[in-house]
Amino acid sequence: MQELISRQLVRYLEERGVEHVFGLCGHTNIAVLTELGKSSAIRFVNTRHEQIASHAADGYARMTRKAAVVLSHLGPGLTNAATGVANAALDSIPMVVIAGDIPSHFYGKHPHQEINLHADAAQWEIYRPFVKRAWRVDRPDLFPEILEKAFQLAESGRPGPVLVSVPMDIFSKEIDTALFERLRSHTKQLEKPSIDDTLARRIIQELLDAKQPVIYAGGGVILADAAQELAELVDHLGVPVAHTLMGKGVLPDDHPLILGMTGFWGAQFVNEACLNADLVLGLGTRFAEADCSSWESEYTFRFPGTRLIHIDIDPAEIGRNYPVQIGAVADLKQALKVLNRVAREMLPQPRRNEPLRERLAGQRSAFSSGNVEAIESDAFPMMPERILSDVRAALPRDAIITTDVGWNKNGVGQQFPIYEPGSILTPGGYATMGFGAPGALGAKLACPDRVVVSLVGDGGFGQNPALLATAVEENIPVVWVVMNNCAFGTIAGLQKAHYGTTTGTVFAKDGKPYTPDYAAIARAYGAEGVQVQSASEFKDALARAISSKKPSVIDVLMRNNPVPTSGHWNILDIYSPGKKISHVSVD
Incomplete structure (x- = not known):
């Protein structure tokens, strides 16, 4: 029996147990979106930017330990998603990216949105440096086999993302259903090696x-x-x-x-x-x-x-x-x-x-005692140590935390207690600013019964606040704590320490610190939003946000103090050879 590839693709995903597909529309993938709209088993998570989609899929895969699926458009859609896919690659997170491509009958003609400055019909090569493998589907009858290989490779060995680039006309072609049906007899999980x-x-x-x-x-x-x-x-x-x-x-x-x-x-x-x-x-x-x-x-x-x-x-x-x-x-x-x-x-x-x-x-105990003064401080903007301490006190033991880049990552790694394996999601190998906030969407979808809090700086949250639209539309009750120091704080501390300036690293207008009102932005999207005005308000505001079971943003001003460290990083010697200088506070 002959049937549309787009229809058979969705059926294949359903049979694999895929429950969520993350992505954004484009003229190359709406045939697949149409079939997803008919599925009762798969929920399409619609985003406003492909980087949100790939980071959310990353967070989802970290919690499920199965390959997450991203549906992308060609050209700008694929490049927008690339940062999140590369982040997943360097953290060994399984992901299958299915991307629409130019029509196969237009190879060599440079159609709309194609990237072809060095080769025709070669958008898939953009991902080659960081995915485990990139396929371009050149024949409709090969698509089922390529898709099966893609999932197997993403989830086996050292996990990671793969790309399947599909010319849009192939999505709308019919092939024999037997080509997909024969894959049902193939194992969906490879046995893993051990030691003797x-x-x-x-x-x-x-x-x-x-x-x-x-x-x-x-x-x-x-x-x-x-x-x-x-x-x-x-x-x-x-x-x-x-x-x-x-x-x-x-x-x-x-x-x-x-x-x-x-x-x-x-x-x-x-x-x-x-x-x-x-x-x-x-x-x-x-x-x-x-x-x-x-x-x-x-x-x-x-x-x-x-x-x-x-x-x-x-x-x-x-x-x-x-x-x-x-x-x-x-x-x-x-x-x-x-x-x-x-x-x-x-x-x-x-x-x-x-x-x-x-x-x-x-x-x-001795290490913890060194943080007591900062943890107990009533100063406002708040001390970052107190923010972390108050968050931990408000959370159940199995809460899921996502971090971004800066104090929220480095400080959490150093001094924020984690009690359940796999309950902290952080961007490691690629250290991607912008991961933490959308990553929390995927984590909450994977674990709807657990509290999910994203600890994120104002630099990271400000990159993609449109994730709030997805959170509201899909009713994903994450709490985002914006640790707001009006700066790319970690880099500002480095620059100030070594070069005596903060050019390009702090946010200011007319010589004064500048920040958007992230709580107001949240409310504009339809989420809950609170701008904390004192250290004593913070913990109660967080407790209310968690109990509301609504997407919520808590915007809290924070002192721009560096993460305490006695450690070593060679870049400090590159900036200031032999001087043993690290970060400093930035007012």
Whole structure:
């Protein structure tokens, strides 16, 4: 039987269990939108900008751990979405981007909105540097097979986005339904690699013999849904855990063996624990620059010197930045299951390691005490530490937090407790300003019964406030806390410290700080909006916003103080060689 490809595409998505498609219309994809409008199983999430769509899809995929679907137009639609797709790529988030393309019979003629300055019919090549693979569909009968490969590749190995670029005339062609039907017999989930018992015994023996071992957990543990398995191993062996920014939440921040985040914004005692370790077991991390103090051996890690065992799903990451004694390519959940079983065979009784637990508790307490004055301050504009403390106090333990870039990311990574694995969504590898606010839309759609709060700066929120239209139309009750310092604050602090100016980094009019009224903007879109006038008002305003179960914006002025850090980042030496200068406050 012959049937329209657009109709069969929607049926295929329904059968895969896709419940939401994020995107924006264009003349190349309205055939698909028309069929989506007939679907009772799939909700099209309509956005006002493609970057909102791709960031929302990213947040959705982080919570579901399945490939999110973005529907895009060609040309400007595809380039608008590119930043969000690249952000997903660098954070290993599965995504399938289905993009309309120029009609196949117009190849070479430069039709409306085509990008062809260097090659004809080549818009798909824009995505090649950051997606796992980009396809252009050249024949209608190949589309079903390409679509199946796209989902499989996005979700397997190291997850990530893929692009399927479809000439618009192909969406409106008919093909035999048997071409899609034959795919039903193909598995929708590949079995994942593990490690064998021999290797597991080597690794466990190394951990048992080490005098000061540290487990270093990255976002790969979260992506593999392996936090529970990691907790079991840690509790049995009594080994402390440090983590990357993307690994935050891999163990609850009140776990007795948690150290915390490493690197530039990590606490000094965490960096020193890693620096002084004789063995590090790295799990699902690429040992990124900010997490590793620009890889300089006197600050966070000393490899060689310290021995390194590294397990990751991506072989390209093993040995990329540090020499490895034992390297294993494996899915973290499967590998940790084997390590747990072998650990219990080799060590029947768990090691409590009480002296270590007491020392870590003291170190965490000492670090927290350093923030007490700022947390208790009634100053207005508010101290950022108090904003974070009040937010944490107002939230249930399993609330989902999204961050953007700046104080809201760096400060949260350093000092905001996370208690449930996977409950903090932050832009790591690409560090994309503009992710946090739309990412929260996707997180809430994936987890409608959980509280979702987006901690975002005024710089990030101001990039795409049109996300509020989607929130209101689709009734997505996220709470956005705009930590408003009238600046791109982190960069302003850097520029002021090293160059004595804030050109282009602060928002001012006639020499005074300038900010839009984001609460009024929210109300104009039909959301709730509150502009906080004092520190004492903030927590109650947040509680009311959460209980309202409506899209809500809380605009709160914040002191432009830098995130406290004793860490190291090599860019500081580039700006001011040998002077040991970091960020400063900007009035």
